[in-house]
Amino acid sequence: MEKNANLVWTNCLSIIKDIVEWQHFKTWFEPIKPVALKEKILVIQVPSQFFYEYLEEHYVNLLAKTLKRELGKDAQLEYRIMVDGGNNYNKPVTVDVAGHGYKSFSNNEMDFPLVVNTPVKNPFVIPGLKKMHIDPQLNPIYTFDAYVEGDCNRVARRAGKTVAEKPGANSFNPLVIYGGVGFGKTHLAQAIGNDVKRLHPNKVVLYVSSEKFINQFVDHSRNNAINDFIHFYQLIDVLIIDDVQFFNKAEKSQDAFFAIFNHLHQSGKQLVLTSDKPPKDLEGVQERLLSRFRWGLSADIQMPDYETRIEILERKMKNDGLEMPSEVVKYIAYNINNNVRELEGALISLLAQSSLNRREIDLELAKKVLRNFVKSSSKEITIDTIQKLVCDYFDVAYDKLLQKTRKREIVQARQITMYLAKAFTKNSLKTIGEHFGGRDHTTVIHSCQTVKDLMDTDGVFRDNVMELQQKVQLASL
Incomplete structure (x- = not known):
């Protein structure tokens, strides 16, 4: 059967969707449209220059390998980039993807060329393997x-x-x-x-x-x-x-x-x-x-805490040369707390929507884009909620947390509560301290550091804190 552009691209997508994260697939591959097939050259239409540049930077090797499976080693890819003038197009940008050394974009790819200097059916049976x-x-x-x-x-x-x-x-x-x-x-x-x-x-x-x-x-x-x-x-x-x-x-x-x-x-x-x-x-x-x-x-x-999630986002933005309002970064870090993959996926989706809609990134756009990531029923956690959860967990009376006592069980419960309040709420250290009988911010800092130190050295203590973290997360649903 003679292949056409739609068939070739459909077959490519069937491979790509098993390799790429679902959210990345929807963002970067579903908007692509096959335009024409000229012998060994597949022409695809992409929505913008930014879109083309992102594909070339992050997915060119994946596109190359899947296309070569369909059209052979001489396969080429040509981009048609849409511009502001309605149905007018830029002169197509042609990129030769054949014959390049590929980066290892995934270990789930269907071939596994362990030996790259000699093409053989069995990569392990090579006389004089070096x-x-x-x-x-x-x-x-x-x-x-x-x-x-x-x-x-x-x-x-x-x-x-x-x-x-x-x-x-x-x-x-x-x-x-x-x-x-x-x-x-x-x-x-x-x-x-x-x-x-x-x-x-x-x-x-x-x-x-x-x-x-x-x-x-x-x-x-x-x-x-x-x-x-x-x-x-x-x-x-x-x-x-x-x-x-x-x-x-x-x-x-x-x-x-x-x-x-x-x-x-x-x-x-x-x-x-x-x-x-x-x-x-x-x-x-x-x-x-x-x-x-x-x-x-x-x-x-373990699951990254709030501060680490912010740093992950800021590091990625710096590496990619991006800027974003701090309130947006904090919003993403606060609401995406499942894993790093989802965190980066949210950032990429936000950047893509900003580019495609030609709109500056602000909190309103972030909330709109992150609806696919954030449960709409989620509610903001308060210090009072965390205090109640910790008191119930350790069977400690609420008023005990506010008293000046050196009883170990009370002190640790209070320190853990401060630690969780810092991790799961947007309150300042001063505000957190005021919820514990008017203590100052230095007490909160000391408590948080004490909890971190104990989690590194005491397995039982760490398990207790991890279980409480899960309870706090469930309370937000």
Whole structure:
């Protein structure tokens, strides 16, 4: 069947939507319209110059690879950019996407060219395979500089820096990074890999998702090439496996990984693993593997607090050369509190709407755009609400929080309440202090720091605070 522009673009989108975040897909790919197909050149129409520039900066490699699947290695992409003059168009901007070295935009892409110098069907069975020919599969934008440190990730980030500086020669081997979806596990894991490549150019680094590892194992099993598969992975100096929880239904893949793990660890190589749960809670993973996961350090990443979310937004704006009113930044940080991915998605959507509608970013536009992210029924949390939640949780009378007493249980309850009030309300330190019997802002600062210190050293205390944070969030719904 002869292909036309609509069919080619539809097939491209079917691949792209499985790779790109849903909100990014709706923002950056749904508005694109296929215009024409001229031999190997697909012409697409985009709404603005800004739109074209954003696609070229962030998605050109993804567009290139999907288009080459449809039209072959000589595929090209041509943009038609709409301008203010109604139906008139700029002269089409043509971009040749063939023959370039691609950045690793995602580890979910359908091909996994571990060896980039020689095109072969099986990337593992190559006579005389040399280490330097192994593509690390790292996204260069994932760096430590771009990773904002906060109370939510401090231990994991600093452990990651230690691993990057001395891979395989530290006590954090393996380093297991665990936490919720969108908290930054993949970013941190790849930042380690990128830093190793920067500090130790001769080290062989490889990042791979557990799903890709399993799929590769299955392919090599069918070809009776499991030994080649294991041998390849044993060449790696720093192996980063993302989302190891998906090993739970792959018993034979676990056997292969066990052999790889043992060889690398005994050879002084570094392993970095990510998971949505700590090793002790991983179900369906062999105990012998879990015991090895516990040999090194398990570091958790928690939901970013309000201050960290603001810093994440400000860092991204600075890196992209953007400016935005502080009240808008605070509004986004206050209302988007699920994960970093959603936070950045909200910012991108706001920027896109500003560009497409040719409108300055203000609080009104932010509220309109963020309706897709913020529950309309959400209500603002007050200090009084937090005080009641903490009192109920610790079974402490409300008036006790206001009294000058040194009883440990009362002091800690008051300190936690101040900490949560600072994190979940927009009140000043002075206002928070006034709600606790007229205490001043220095008391609030001291209380917040005390809570942070105790969360780093006392597991039970940290669990209590985390549970209370969830209760506060639920109270806003």
